Structures are given as C-alpha cells and as structure tokens.
Amino acid sequence: MSTATTHEEATENHEVEHHGLSDKQYIVIALILAALTAIEVSTYYVDFGPFFMPTLLILMVIKFVTVVSYFMHLKFDNKIFSYLFYAGLLLAIAVYCGFLATFKFFLKQG
Amino acid sequence: MSTVGTMKDRVAEPMKIMRRGRAALKTSLAVSALAFLASCARDAPQDTWQPAGPNAEQIDNLQRPVFYVAGVVGVIVFVAIGWAIWRYRDRGQAIPEQTHGKPVVEIVLTVIPALILLGVAIPTAGTIFKLAKTSDTEMTINVTGQQWWWEYDYPAVGSNEEQYGITAPIVTSGQLVIPENTKVLLRVTSRDVIHSYWIPKLNGKKDSVPGRVHLLRLEGAKPGIYAGQCTEFCGLSHSYMRMEAVVLSRADYDAWVANQLEAYTSPAAGTLAAEGEGVFIQQCSRCHQVNGLLNADGTPIISAPDQYIVSGVAPNLTNLMTRNTFAGASWDLLTPECREDVWKSDSVTFGAKYLKGVTTDCLNQKDLREWLRNAPLKKPMYANPENLAATGGKYRGMPALGLTEDQINSIVAYLLERK
Amino acid sequence: MTIIERPSTEVAIAGAVPVGVKPSEALGVFKRPAASSSWRDWVVTVDHKKLGIMYGVAAFVFFLIGGVEALLIRLQLIAPDGKVLNADQYNQMFTMHATTMVFLFVMPMAAAFANYFVPLQIGARDVAFPRINAFGFWCFLFGGLFLNSSWFLGGGADGGWFMYAPNSSTLFSPSHGVDFWTLGLQITGIASLTGAINLIVTILNMRAPGMKMMRMPIFTWMVLVTQFLLLFAIPVITVALFLLTFQRSFDATFFDVASGADPLLWQHLFWIFGHPEVYILILPSFGIISEVIPVFSKKPLFGYPVVAMSGAAIGFVGWGVWAHHMFASGLGPVSVTVFSMSTMAIAVPTGVKIVNWIMTMWGGKLTFAVPMLFAIGLVTQFTIGGLSGVTHAVAPSDTQQTDTYYIVAHFHYVLFGGAVFGLFAGFYYWWPKMFGRQLSESIGKWNFWLMVIGMNMTFGPMHILGLQGQPRRMFVWTEARAGEGLFNFGFWNRISSIGSFILSIGILLFIINIFYTHKMKKGALASNDPWDARTLEWMTDSPPKEHNFDVIPQINHLDEFFHRKYEQDSATHSVTQVHSADEVMAELNAHPDEHIHMPSRSYWPILLALSLPVIGYGLIYNRMLMAVGVAMVLLTMFGWAMEPATSPDEDFDPPESGDTHAKELVPHG
Amino acid sequence: MAESAIAHDHGVSHGAHASSTGLSNNKMGMWMFLGSECLLFGGLISTYMLYRGRVSSGPQPNNIFDIPFTSVSSFILLMSSLTMVLAVSSAQRKDDRNTNLWLTITALLGATFVGGQVYEFTAFYREGLGFTTSLFGSSFYALTGFHGVHVSVGIIMLMALVGMNRNNRIPGDKAEVVELIGLYWHFVDIIWIIIFTLVYLIPS
Numbered sequence A: 001m002s003t004a005t006t007h008e009e010a011t012e013n014h015e016v017e018h019h020g021l022s023d024k025q026y027i028v029i030a031l032i033l034a035a036l037t038a039i040e041v042s043t044y045y046v047d048f049g050p051f052f053m054p055t056l057l058i059l060m061v062i063k064f065v066t067v068v069s070y071f072m073h074l075k076f077d078n079k080i081f082s083y084l085f086y087a088g089l090l091l092a093i094a095v096y097c098g099f100l101a102t103f104k105f106f107l108k109q110g
Numbered sequence B: 001m002s003t004v005g006t007m008k009d010r011v012a013e014p015m016k017i018m019r020r021g022r023a024a025l026k027t028s029l030a031v032s033a034l035a036f037l038a039s040c041a042r043d044a045p046q047d048t049w050q051p052a053g054p055n056a057e058q059i060d061n062l063q064r065p066v067f068y069v070a071g072v073v074g075v076i077v078f079v080a081i082g083w084a085i086w087r088y089r090d091r092g093q094a095i096p097e098q099t100h101g102k103p104v105v106e107i108v109l110t111v112i113p114a115l116i117l118l119g120v121a122i123p124t125a126g127t128i129f130k131l132a133k134t135s136d137t138e139m140t141i142n143v144t145g146q147q148w149w150w151e152y153d154y155p156a157v158g159s160n161e162e163q164y165g166i167t168a169p170i171v172t173s174g175q176l177v178i179p180e181n182t183k184v185l186l187r188v189t190s191r192d193v194i195h196s197y198w199i200p201k202l203n204g205k206k207d208s209v210p211g212r213v214h215l216l217r218l219e220g221a222k223p224g225i226y227a228g229q230c231t232e233f234c235g236l237s238h239s240y241m242r243m244e245a246v247v248l249s250r251a252d253y254d255a256w257v258a259n260q261l262e263a264y265t266s267p268a269a270g271t272l273a274a275e276g277e278g279v280f281i282q283q284c285s286r287c288h289q290v291n292g293l294l295n296a297d298g299t300p301i302i303s304a305p306d307q308y309i310v311s312g313v314a315p316n317l318t319n320l321m322t323r324n325t326f327a328g329a330s331w332d333l334l335t336p337e338c339r340e341d342v343w344k345s346d347s348v349t350f351g352a353k354y355l356k357g358v359t360t361d362c363l364n365q366k367d368l369r370e371w372l373r374n375a376p377l378k379k380p381m382y383a384n385p386e387n388l389a390a391t392g393g394k395y396r397g398m399p400a401l402g403l404t405e406d407q408i409n410s411i412v413a414y415l416l417e418r419k
Numbered sequence C: 001m002t003i004i005e006r007p008s009t010e011v012a013i014a015g016a017v018p019v020g021v022k023p024s025e026a027l028g029v030f031k032r033p034a035a036s037s038s039w040r041d042w043v044v045t046v047d048h049k050k051l052g053i054m055y056g057v058a059a060f061v062f063f064l065i066g067g068v069e070a071l072l073i074r075l076q077l078i079a080p081d082g083k084v085l086n087a088d089q090y091n092q093m094f095t096m097h098a099t100t101m102v103f104l105f106v107m108p109m110a111a112a113f114a115n116y117f118v119p120l121q122i123g124a125r126d127v128a129f130p131r132i133n134a135f136g137f138w139c140f141l142f143g144g145l146f147l148n149s150s151w152f153l154g155g156g157a158d159g160g161w162f163m164y165a166p167n168s169s170t171l172f173s174p175s176h177g178v179d180f181w182t183l184g185l186q187i188t189g190i191a192s193l194t195g196a197i198n199l200i201v202t203i204l205n206m207r208a209p210g211m212k213m214m215r216m217p218i219f220t221w222m223v224l225v226t227q228f229l230l231l232f233a234i235p236v237i238t239v240a241l242f243l244l245t246f247q248r249s250f251d252a253t254f255f256d257v258a259s260g261a262d263p264l265l266w267q268h269l270f271w272i273f274g275h276p277e278v279y280i281l282i283l284p285s286f287g288i289i290s291e292v293i294p295v296f297s298k299k300p301l302f303g304y305p306v307v308a309m310s311g312a313a314i315g316f317v318g319w320g321v322w323a324h325h326m327f328a329s330g331l332g333p334v335s336v337t338v339f340s341m342s343t344m345a346i347a348v349p350t351g352v353k354i355v356n357w358i359m360t361m362w363g364g365k366l367t368f369a370v371p372m373l374f375a376i377g378l379v380t381q382f383t384i385g386g387l388s389g390v391t392h393a394v395a396p397s398d399t400q401q402t403d404t405y406y407i408v409a410h411f412h413y414v415l416f417g418g419a420v421f422g423l424f425a426g427f428y429y430w431w432p433k434m435f436g437r438q439l440s441e442s443i444g445k446w447n448f449w450l451m452v453i454g455m456n457m458t459f460g461p462m463h464i465l466g467l468q469g470q471p472r473r474m475f476v477w478t479e480a481r482a483g484e485g486l487f488n489f490g491f492w493n494r495i496s497s498i499g500s501f502i503l504s505i506g507i508l509l510f511i512i513n514i515f516y517t518h519k520m521k522k523g524a525l526a527s528n529d530p531w532d533a534r535t536l537e538w539m540t541d542s543p544p545k546e547h548n549f550d551v552i553p554q555i556n557h558l559d560e561f562f563h564r565k566y567e568q569d570s571a572t573h574s575v576t577q578v579h580s581a582d583e584v585m586a587e588l589n590a591h592p593d594e595h596i597h598m599p600s601r602s603y604w605p606i607l608l609a610l611s612l613p614v615i616g617y618g619l620i621y622n623r624m625l626m627a628v629g630v631a632m633v634l635l636t637m638f639g640w641a642m643e644p645a646t647s648p649d650e651d652f653d654p655p656e657s658g659d660t661h662a663k664e665l666v667p668h669g
Numbered sequence D: 001m002a003e004s005a006i007a008h009d010h011g012v013s014h015g016a017h018a019s020s021t022g023l024s025n026n027k028m029g030m031w032m033f034l035g036s037e038c039l040l041f042g043g044l045i046s047t048y049m050l051y052r053g054r055v056s057s058g059p060q061p062n063n064i065f066d067i068p069f070t071s072v073s074s075f076i077l078l079m080s081s082l083t084m085v086l087a088v089s090s091a092q093r094k095d096d097r098n099t100n101l102w103l104t105i106t107a108l109l110g111a112t113f114v115g116g117q118v119y120e121f122t123a124f125y126r127e128g129l130g131f132t133t134s135l136f137g138s139s140f141y142a143l144t145g146f147h148g149v150h151v152s153v154g155i156i157m158l159m160a161l162v163g164m165n166r167n168n169r170i171p172g173d174k175a176e177v178v179e180l181i182g183l184y185w186h187f188v189d190i191i192w193i194i195i196f197t198l199v200y201l202i203p204s
C-alpha cells in the first residue's frame, strides 16, 4: 500500500483541524491590538522619558507574537510550524544584531 | 555478470592499492620534506615567516606553534587512516560486527580537539588585543590607497613635529620611510575602492576602506627595505599596486626628513632640465604637484588632479628621485645593478645608499621613459577614451599624453633633479 | 525572488478530482503535455530523477567551463609576467571561475544527487512539489546561461567572486558584467530557495512508513541540513544583490561612500551568506561519503546519531563565524576575537565527522572500489584543508595569510579535495543505479589517482606560495618578489600549473569512462545492488522506474536494506547473509501497490523560468523588454495556478508506442 | 496534499493526510517560506538601521515622517489581519459568501494601505527625499518598497482567490488555500508592525 497510512511519528491532529478561536474572540484580539497600537502612537504625543524605547519595543513584540500566535494559529498548530518559523526569525535576529554590533565595536575603537 | 567481475577485481585490488598507496606515501613524504625546506629557505621579499619587527614577531610567535599543532593533528589523522586501510583491508575476514559506535570514544575524541583549540584560542585573543593597541605609538603617518598606488602623508603635528622635525607636511608615494625601532601608527584609508596595506615582515595587513580610517601599527627593528603589496582586489591594476617600507636609522631618518622639506630650486636656465620644467608645467602639473613650482606670475602652481582623476590625486613628484621605485612601486627607478647595491646592502650601509637617491648613472631610463610615453600600456589603467563615459571624463590612473621624444628627454632631465 | 510559488497556485489535491476545472482546458492555451520518449519529455518532465539527471549534466558542463577558466588562469601564472590574458580578462576569469564552480557546479551537482536520491532513500515516489522542482531546475539552468552570456555581451563580471563594494559599482566596473552577475545569481537563487523548501518538505513529510528521522540515511540528513542553510542563507544574498542592483541600475546610494555609505555593509551581507554557503557546498559531499564508507567497510556508520547531529551543529555554528573573512577589514578587536573563537569552535563538530569516518573503517572489511577511493581521498584532502582553515581562524596569523595563495590553497583543498571528491565518489557510487551500467573500475582508478596527484600538485604548492607572500588575484607575478634559489615562486607556480593539467587529464578520464561505458557499451550491466549496499535506493531497479518503488517498504531499521539481507547473531555477533538482494526485492514486490498516481508533466515550470532572464536582459538593455518579462511571469503563473498538479486519469494520452515510459496507471501485478 | 506524489489510493478520502508528520505539505512549505522571509526583511531592516542617520543631503527622518498619517494606515493594515482571519474562519465553515466578503474587505484594506504608502512616498518626494537623495532615502524606500510590493502581491492573490472562488475554480481544499494566503497576509502585517515601530516611532 501507499504511504497513506499513519505511523508512529504522525501526530494525529484531526481534532485540532478546526483549531483556533471563534470569530468573537478574534475581534477581541483585534481590539487588544488596536489598544496596543494606540499606546504606541501615544508615545508620539506624550513624553515617556526613559521608558520610551522599552515601551515601544515591548509593545512591538507583544503585537507581533499575538498576531503570529492567534491570527496565524501558530499557538494551536503543530509545533513543527513554530520551529520552522521561529528558527528563521530567531536566526535573523541573532545574525543581524551581531552584524549591527560589529559596527558599534568599530566605533568604540575609533 | 558485472558484480562478479568487480568482486574478483576487488579481491585482487587491495595489494595493488597498497603498493600504490605506499608509493604515494613515500612521494608525499618527500614532497612535504621538500616543501618544508623550501618554505623556510631563500629570502622571498614578502615571506610571512621572517618577521623584522616586533608586531610581525608577535604574529610569528603565535602562528608557529599553531602550525606545529596543525601538522601533528594532520599526521595523526593520516597515520590513522593509513593504518585502517592497511590493517582492515579485505583479506577475506568475516563480516564485522555491526556496531554503531562507542560513546566513550566519541566523547574523548571530541573533547581532545576542543581542548587543543582552547589552547590555541587563549594566546590568540591576547595577541589580537596587543596588536590593536594604539596608545603607545610614537609617530603618525596617514596612508591613503587609491587606484593603484599609495600616498603617505606625514602630518606636522604632535610628536611628528616635536621629535621628528616634520615642520611641514611631507607628502610622498610608493615608499614609506620610517625610523627604526619606532612605534609608528598608520592611519589607513582610501580614496576610491578598498585596498589593503601589507608589509609582511613588519605586520599583518589592514584594509584601507574609503570612508573609514583604520589603525595599523608598524615598527621595523633594523634598517632595510621591506616589500609589500596591496592585498585587496581593487580593479584592473591590483597586481601593480605594490609598496615598500624603508626603515632608516634615526640619524638617516632625520636626514631624509630634512631633504624632503628642502625648498624647491628651479633648474639652471638653458639646461635640458629647465626645458623639462616648462613641459612639466604644461603637461603634468595639472595632476602632479611639485611643491615650490611657480607660475609665470610668481604664484605657486597648485595641481588640480581632482578635475582629471577619479580618486582626485596623483603622486606628489617633489622628491620623486628620493624614492627608488615608481608607479605603485611596480618599476624601479634604479638600474638593476644599482638596485642590487641598495636592496642587498646590510643594515649598516643601507641608510647611506638609500639616501643617495637616484643618480644620473643609476636612473632606469627604460622603464621611466616607457611610462612617460604611454603609461597605460605599461600598467593597465582605465585611461582610454572608451572607459571615460562611466566616470564623467575622469581617468583612473595616468593617461598617455602623446609626448614627443624631445619632451620626454627634457622631462627625464627635469625629474632627475627632483630630490 | 518573491515570485516563487504562491499558495494560491498550489491548490490541487492529488486524487481529488477538482471541481469545475478540466485541466486540459487550463487557460485554454496548452493541452497538458503527454508522456513521450522524445526529448520533449525532458522539457516538460516533473520526475525528480529526470530533473536530477538534468541538474547533473548541466552542472557538469558548467564544471568544464569553470575548469577551462581555471586552466587559463594557471597558464597565465606559469611564468612571471604572463601574457596569455590581459589584466581585464584575468579579472573576469577568476571571478567567473569561482562563480561558475560554486554556484553552477557544486551547488547544482549536490542538488542533482539530492533530487535523485533523497526520494529514493526515504522511500518516496517523488518530491513534495514536483512542478516547483522542475521550475527550480530551469531557473538554475537559465540563470547560469544568463550569467555566462555576459562573455559574449561585453565581458563577464570582474570584481572577484565576493564582489566587494564599492569596486562593484558602475563607476569602477562599468561593463555589464556585474549586472549579469547580480541578476544571474538572483535567478539561480530562486532555484536554491524553491529547492530548499521542496526538499525539506519532502524529507519531513514523505518518508516511508517507519522511516523515523533517526532512521534516515545520513546523505538525506546532510541534504536536510544543507537545505535549511540554503533556506536561510539565500535571502541574505538576495538582499545584498538587490541593493547592488538598485545601486547600479537605479543610482541608489547603498555603497556610495561619498554619501556616507559604509562598504563593510556589503562584506557583512555577503559573508553572512557566504560562510553558510561553504558548508552548503561541503555537507552534501560529507553525506555522500558517509554512505560510501560504511558500504565498503561492511559496517554501519560509526556513531550515526553523532554524525547527523554534528552536521546540524556545523550548520548552526556556521552562522556565527562569517566575519572570519573580514579579519583585516577593520572590525574592532572585540569582534575579531569573538569571530576568531567561534571559527575555532566549528573545527570540533567537523573533527567529529573525520573521526567517525575513520572509526567506521576501523575494524571493517575494506574494499577499495573507486567510490571508496574518492571517499578516502575526501577524508585526507579535506583534513589538510580543514587544518589550514584552523590556522586562518587564528586572527593575527590570518592578517598575514588573507588574500594570499595560502587562502587559495585552503579553499581548494576543502572545495576540490572535499566537495568535488565527494561528488566524484557519488558519481561512481550511484552511476550504476542511475544509468544501469557500471563505470569501468580501472579507468576510474586512473581517474582517481590522477586527480589526487594533480590536485596536490596544483594546490599543495599554493600553501608555500602564499606563506612566502604571493597574493591572490594577481594577473601577473613578478620576479622581483619571487625569492631566490630553486624553490622560488617560479618553481612552485610551474608545479602548480603543470599539476592543473594533470588534474584535468584525470577529469577527462571520467568523461572517457562515460563514453567507454555507454557509447562503447563496455560497461557491465549493473545489478540492482552492485555494491552490496545498505540503503533503500538500492532496493529498486537500476535505473528505477518512474514511480521508484512498486511497493513502498515498511522501515524497521536504520540501513533497512542491509537488515533485510543480513542477520547478526546476537550472541556471537557474527553476521550472515540470509537473503540476496534479488530475493529481498522479489519478496517486497510480491504484492505491488495499486493505482500509483504520479504527478503530471507541465509546460509551466519552464515557461515561468524562461521569463526571468527576459526580465534580466530587460533590466540591462531595455525596460520595455522588462515589462514583457513581467507580463510573462504573470501569465505563466496564472496558467500554473489554473493547472492542477495531477491530472485525472482520463487526461492521459496513451503513449504512441512501447510502454516503458508509460504512466503507471494500471495496477501492477 | 497538493502536488505530493505519494501513491494515492482513490478510495481514500481526500481529507486524509498522507504524510509522515500528518501535516500538509503546502502549509509546511508556506511556514518555511515565511521563516526564510524573516532573513530577507531582517537584511533590509538592518540596512535601514545602519543608514537611517546618514543624511548627507535632503531631509532627516524626523523632518518628514507624518506619524498621525502613518498610524492610521498602520491601523488599517492591522485590521486587515482581522478581516483576513475572519475569511479563513468562514472558509473553514465552508461559508463561501462570507469568505468572499471578508477576502474582498481584506483586499480593500490592503489597497488602502498601499494607497497611503503611495501618497506618503509622493509627499516625501516632494519634500526632497528621493530614492537617490541620501542613504536614509535609499534604505527607507528599499525597505518600505519591498514591504509594499509584498502587500501588493498579497492583494493580487486575494483578488484572484475571490475570482476563482466565485467561478468555483479553486481545485481542492479551499479552506487550506485561504488559510495559506492568510498566513502570507498576516506575515506582511507583522513585518509592518516591526517597521512601524523601528522606522517611524523610534526615529534616530
């Protein structure tokens, strides 16, 4: 027969086929995202002082992860998808931060 | 059937292989012995294993043990393979046990290389920082690469001025002149593409990158002339972008500085050289600066090479004949005999010979004239009309100027006095 | 780059007859190509084995081109002040030599083996996305031809294979060579990226039942790692190439120092790609010899999981070492130290592999057929190259070595002695499976020995030349800097040049061997399992049928095939053969699968790929042509999207004659 | 199981996943493609981060960014992610009508975003920031332009999807196709989340 048989490694995930949230929940998430965006934009009008950068970066990460986890279902989907995507993402962050850092070290050298 | 045939082949094969293998081993041993002999013999001017100053020595002290370690590891691997080939060749033994490995062996043979590398890593880090130190340097020279030659600019500042008598900037090309046992700091940059400054016997290389200034230590332990070469690919004449570092004793160095700062004197009227001065003003001074050269109205002639050349500079020819190579240190200004005399002299006599510069008898007329006749023919340069479109009419290198032989004669005579 | 497969175009479900679409009417342009035995079949094929062969043939031709370029380089350098090439030609020659060898030979040749053997090794009938597979091949071919067409259109690229900015800008490289280079690599990059996605999905998703990850053949493992490297490295060079194209074609300022640009940007981007790239070049070859050595040692690979994981480790650490190509570029000492250390670290997992190969041979029953010779050749030659690599990793020493022939020696030992030897091991090992005939062992041995001797003569002296100060990329070297005595530059350059010709005779012998075997029909017909091998690709016909296996086997072991042939007594550890290969196959194929459905041929992959060079030429010469190219892309993608991947049964025209190439539509029995 | 060449028994229902992991090839391929795109955008973002302060001529970032305007268009793109996810959810319920509706709205929101970007570009251009003006200009336009092209490609795919859906020309598992395009669309959105923060809200 063909390979169309499941075997030990196959993760049986027919139940999670229709994973994710209800439409209502999606809307709630969108509202949260909207609120976060509002805070982000408010940094333009209100002085956050030393919290300016951290706030923005943290909000950015939260929004990013929220969209990926809920809208893109990554939270509910098979782990392999998470590995594939986050591998690329984390590699990109590591490599490019390293790359930008080398310029900093050069500047320190003079 | 094929399999049978190849099987038989295979049974007969090991012996043949071994014989060949042993022969190969012998030859490879012989070759590596030869290689070793050759690589530590005979003075190639850019040999990286013959340091002549403390910076290069530090590198040498680091790399020698590393090479030995690598050699030993290599030999161990080769012996192990050779032994396995010999010992376990198919001699009709039974099919071996199908083992999948022994964790202990794996771990041991992973940890050992890791430890060796750790042993290499620590001195490496130390040397990196030692060579990057700049706070203890005693004089500063700006080095600028461009297609395809190096310009040296000795600024009249700080210790340069106080200790070395450089009261006005000295601008020269091709040969870097430095006092012995002095920690020189080169500030390396570029005017067009990336080049790399490398005098192997004095230090490792450092790229000269447009828009950035890189610092490189250089120090010569004894007088002599040390060859170098641009080692970052920089276009057409990358091969002809060479340089030399000339190390002089302190007294000789002071003499050299004084000579560089000497005021300009025009050739005596009526001589061929005076005629040459005229031609030079007409033809050459738009690119080449000769300090002290005056216009008819008595104002100094300031060359404007940036109008004609992409990189915006041409070598300063004020003291051309104090150096003994030209055009990216690719050709000699000295005849072969005179060159031999200077380059092969020992560290005691070297200074005096170098300071003599290029005399009439010693001038390498052939190469200089060829250069003046048609520079791009001698050294590939983007100086022909087809290439000018991309650069808005500017040359990269020196163009052919269509000089007559008479003009060339007079220019050579004129240049001979530039020292 | 981003015009690769869109999900919307991937809509068909094999076996599910699509609603409302008659594939033969798709777009109303083409009738779906039918099976045939003429050359046309190769144009429209989506069969991974045919594509593998085409990859192989094309890559080998590029190898010869790159090799001839290398020989011209060596001719020029045989004596001081060489006159064979002028400076401009020489600069183009080494740039194109390296580009051709790296991007058009080693990478696609590895892709050839991966394409052909990964599905076979994991017991699949094809790859996950067969049409994308075809598209990838055509992108590689057209990209390579596009790149090489520059020779006839004003000269090739002349900036060196790492094309440092700003020397690559129009000001310093005014010919179109660099434009061809950026666009050509962009197109072959699409091939690599699509190939990566395709092969990873294939390996993760299409293994035969029971083929757990840790039962996969090690070649498949190494291909998996390689494809992940490609997946993440290709976009980096894509960015770099885009920036350069924008700079050259649209006057962007990315590398324009006058506007404040930093030329090191290019170097970082190139080497962030470039270093993973060198492992992309070597890992498939590591995989090949990890198949060969166990077979000819009659032992399983020593430390299989360790070898697999060290491959992954190399792939991973390989991302953190790129700046070792920039030790002289003027990074600060902190960066230099970090990258120097990480580079040394990478020698550890690589050493693990060397050790495991030796330990596999240790205690074995070694036979020395040509594949094994090349495999041992790799282990020895690569070690030399790897060790010189470690001497570069010592950053202060590297400032003496970089851009000298010592580096050239290093990378030819790892590339030629490593990657290329591995590929040759693969040629000889898998040839009988691919073409049904055994290459001549005796010619093969000559081939091997001439290559070993030739390569050591060619690249061995470069160590000495480099350490004595001969810089690379010099169109002439001069007597003045050559040193004295017998063993000066002149001597070693001469040896090196002579060696390169011995080397090419070795390679020529490979071509002769092919003629001898096939044209002269001297090669013995190959059995299904001529080497007494261990993995699944040998458990089928030579050459395999279009659907690879009549029955997809159930996998219970690493080295499944071996376990079906041999049994080991658990007490005495003595190993005895219990079945012959033919018996194993007969048993397996007793009840063949029914209704095997293979993906169908398509015109769209080649047409879509063909539109890319049109855009390229358009960008260089005429923006109207570019618009035509873009229109072609859109049309062909639309056509592709409308065509189901697998046509329903009734769509097939029966082949005119014969049945060897017929679709496997009917039950086997 | 799109193009998979896995032997297929006609009796087996199409829903069954015939793969080793039980996952869809297409979806796996899509996620890998997105992982790979991270390195593409990472490169462009890093280039921008390196160069954003380097203005030899022309305007500085702070001088030209119109934060209120960009906030609105960012918000629109963010909301298009909501409509996209609703389209996916409808498709999974086999609700064709709503699928088409939400897809169309998503495409319209996307088009509004791109329109905003075109407007912004022209405004910047009029204020003196061309592609070749400065390093800031080159790297800004390269980054946002690449993103814009991604959005535009997404719009084309969405519209094609609606068209094909209406004519019933989507062969196979419709819900999966919608989901895949959704993944792509959300990815483009999250990239903009990063760009919006790093480029606009944290100017040098």
Ligand code: HEA
Pocket: B070, B073, B077, B112, B113, B114, B116, B117, C162, C278, C279, C281, C282, C324, C325, C327, C343, C344, C346, C347, C350, C351, C352, C354, C382, C383, C384, C385, C386, C387, C389, C390, C392, C393, C394, C398, C401, C402, C403, C407, C410, C411, C414, C415, C418, C419
């Ligand atoms: C197949 C390709 C390939 C491979 C596998 C490697 C492998 C390695 N390379 Fe190489 N490299 C290139 C291809 C490759 N390289 C190319 C093409 C260039 C030049 C590009 C250009 O400039 O044009 C280059 C350049 C290059 C440089 C830059 C040189 C310069 O330009 O100045 C450096 C510097 O560190 C380096 C280091 C290494 C190291 C440490 C390894 C290691 O991975 C090697 C590890 C292997 C071993 C060490 C041997 C086996 C190990 C043992 C037996 C265990 C015991 C060992 C020890 C204890 C030491 N390489």
Ligand code: HEA
Pocket: C063, C064, C066, C067, C068, C070, C071, C073, C074, C094, C095, C097, C098, C099, C101, C102, C106, C160, C161, C162, C408, C412, C415, C416, C419, C420, C458, C471, C472, C473, C474, C475, C500, C503, C504, C505, C507, C508
């Ligand atoms: C996989 C990669 C690969 C391979 C296989 C090779 C193979 C060879 N290389 Fe290559 N080389 C590089 C990658 C590679 N090289 C790279 C990356 C560079 C750096 C470039 C740069 O600096 O930018 C380089 C640079 C380089 C240089 C330095 C140039 C310079 O710095 O100035 C030299 C010099 O000798 C050289 C020589 C050779 C030789 C003699 C071979 C031989 O092994 C080739 C053997 C093959 C053949 C000879 C083909 C067979 C030919 C026939 C059988 C002839 C008959 C056929 C017909 C007539 C159709 N190479």
Ligand code: CUA
Pocket: B145, B146, B148, B194, B195, B196, B230, B231, B232, B233, B234, B235, B238, B239, B241
């Ligand atoms: Cu300057 Cu090479």
Ligand SMILES: [Cu+2]
Pocket: C274, C275, C278, C321, C322, C324, C325
């Ligand atoms: Cu590297």
